[in-house]
Amino acid sequence: MLDLIIRNARRAGGSETLVDIGCQNGMIIAIEPNLVAEAQEEYDAGGHLVSAPFVDSHFHMDATLTYGRPRVNQSGTLLEGIALWSEVKPTLDAADIKERAHKLCRWSAANGTLAIRSHVDICDPSLLAVDALLEVVDEVKPYIDLQLVAFPQDGFYRDPQAEELLIRALDKGVHVVGGIPHFERSMQDGSASVTALCKLAADRGLRVDMHCDESDDPLSRHVEMLAQETVRFGLQGRVAGSHLTSMHSMDNYYVSKLIPLMAEADLQVIANPLINITLQGRHDTYPKRRGMTRVKELMAAGLNVACGHDCVMDPWYSLGSHDMLEVASMGLHVGQMTGQDEMRQMFRSVTVNGAQALGLEKYGLDVGCHADLVVLQAKDEIEALRLKPARLRVYRKGKLLASTPEQHTTVYWGVEENKIDFKFT
The missing domain is CATH 2.30.40.10 (Urease, subunit C, domain 1)
Structure with a gap:
């Protein structure tokens, strides 16, 4: 039986x-x-x-459900959200982080989302959120596969302690190496951080998931370096570029060179439709850029494109219930992917494509x-x-x-x- x-x-x-x-x-x-x-x-x-089950390839569990602390993001910009998060962090304690994480995970289970990759901010000398979320990983394991990314929110080089803290987080058991090259003080520092973080991942046999070019600046081109270093360190298929919103603003000639480089590196692409279109284009008048990366073109080139929810009721986003169908639906609308095959591709972006990006086994x-x-x-x-x-x-x-x-x-x-x-x- x-x-x-x-x-x-x-x-x-x-x-x-x-x-x-x-x-x-x-x-x-x-x-x-x-x-x-x-x-x-x-x-x-x-x-x-x-x-x-649905897969959320990009989330921030440490910040979720903190909306309104200490106030709401009035400008709606990425940078105000980062500034607000810097104010929230000193007020957190482990019990609060865990309570919010467990609540979000129950929402996820109700929506059929049973795998989540969450970035956790390591730019805190106590690594409070790292320790709390590592406990949550074990506590929700019977219900949800939760991966953690060591994320240097304040910049791997910009924050003088970030390198040491990131290594400590990995030593504690965080699963994936993260980065944010476009937030470094210069393009050179951003490129150097990509190299250092990819080498660190290769040395430890880990995956990489980098917030990359989350900007309206078409000259933010760190994904090119990410593709190059992926190949150089033999990390093909194990590196994800998250957001990649600057690709929306790049000229087509450069993109015609860039996408084949990304395909050669078997780069995993993670778009975050709800948040990308909310935060990007805030400095535009009209016409306003949509901000989401070139999902349709990347899929057509054979890259694995997954989608994440990114935020639920936090300093960056005031809505959401962690429903990945809402994410995919927004993605197909923004990407103008309304053909039958295209819509099915968007369903895969929150299921099988996400599982591939996370390296899930027997999914x-x-x-x-x-x-x-x-x-x-x-x-x-x-x-x-x-x-x-x-x-x-x-x-x-x-x-x-x-x-x-x-x-x-x-x-x-x-x-x-x-x-x-x-x-x-």
């Missing part, structure tokens, strides 16, 4: 044929129509979409993958993007983690009662 069978599932990325998904010992062991088997738990998906909807599954009240990926529907079931290693009743609205139309679910057939 199996532990779980989800019957009559429409499999994300698969054909229209309904299948049954059999799970045992936390793994998917069978996917086929009309599976002849019994299970301790059977759930009839009723033709609804079943997906591997997916195939036999031999972890039985981490999300049942959505939609018939396919495009309908899920349109409706951002209820997550009817969320399973972690084959065990029920979250559930929501099917959502309908009754409209009283004269003498008729109409049940509305917003489906398009």
Whole structure:
């Protein structure tokens, strides 16, 4: 007898044929129509979409849910957000960081997001947030895969203690090397930080995820150096450039050179649509730049492009519920990716592409993958993007983690009662 069978599932990325998904010992062991088997738990998906869990490739767990401390970001700019965060940091304690992180993780589970890569600010001599979030990593492990990036928010060279603190954070067990080259005092320092951080990662056998060129300045070109150093240190496929918003403002000739360099390095690209379009272009009058990196062109060139939520109710962003379908939906709108294949690509940007960027093992909807599954009240990926529907079931290693009743609205139309679910057939 199996532990779980989800019957009559429409499999994300698969054909229209309904299948049954059999799970045992936390793994998917069978996917086929009309599976002849019994299970301790059977759930009839009723033709609804079943997906591997959502993946948030870029987040800031230490800052989440601090909106309004000590005040809100009135200008809406990245730099005011950084200044506000500098004021918030001295007021934090471990209990507060952990309480907010656990609350956010429960929101994530409710939305079917079971993997998160979070940057943690290491520019604090006590490494308070590092220690607190490393505890959270272990505490949420039964429910969510949480990766931490050692992030020198105040600049790897700009902050005189950052190099020592970043190494200490890695020694404590932080998983990924981070950076922010465009925030250094000069382009030269930014390039030097890329080299130093990539070498550090190569020496330790770690991945890299760098806030890179999060700027409206088309001359912010640190991603070129990131691609070069990725190849030089043999880190292909293990390095992510996050944000890359300056690419939105670069001239097309330079980009025609840059994208092949990025592809040669197998650079992972992480866009953050909600935050990129909120923070960028703030100095423009009209026309206003959108700010999001060239997602469509990067995907067309064969690069793995994932998307992150980045922020939820913090000094940089005053909204959000950590719903990755909202992220993908915003990305397809801003990137003008409304073709059928393009919309499915955007669904992948918050699922399989994110898993690839994070290096997750045994992720997916195939036999031999972890039985981490999300049942959505939609018939396919495009309908899920349109409706951002209820997550009817969320399973972690084959065990029920979250559930929501099917959502309908009754409209009283004269003498008729109409049940509305917003489906398009």
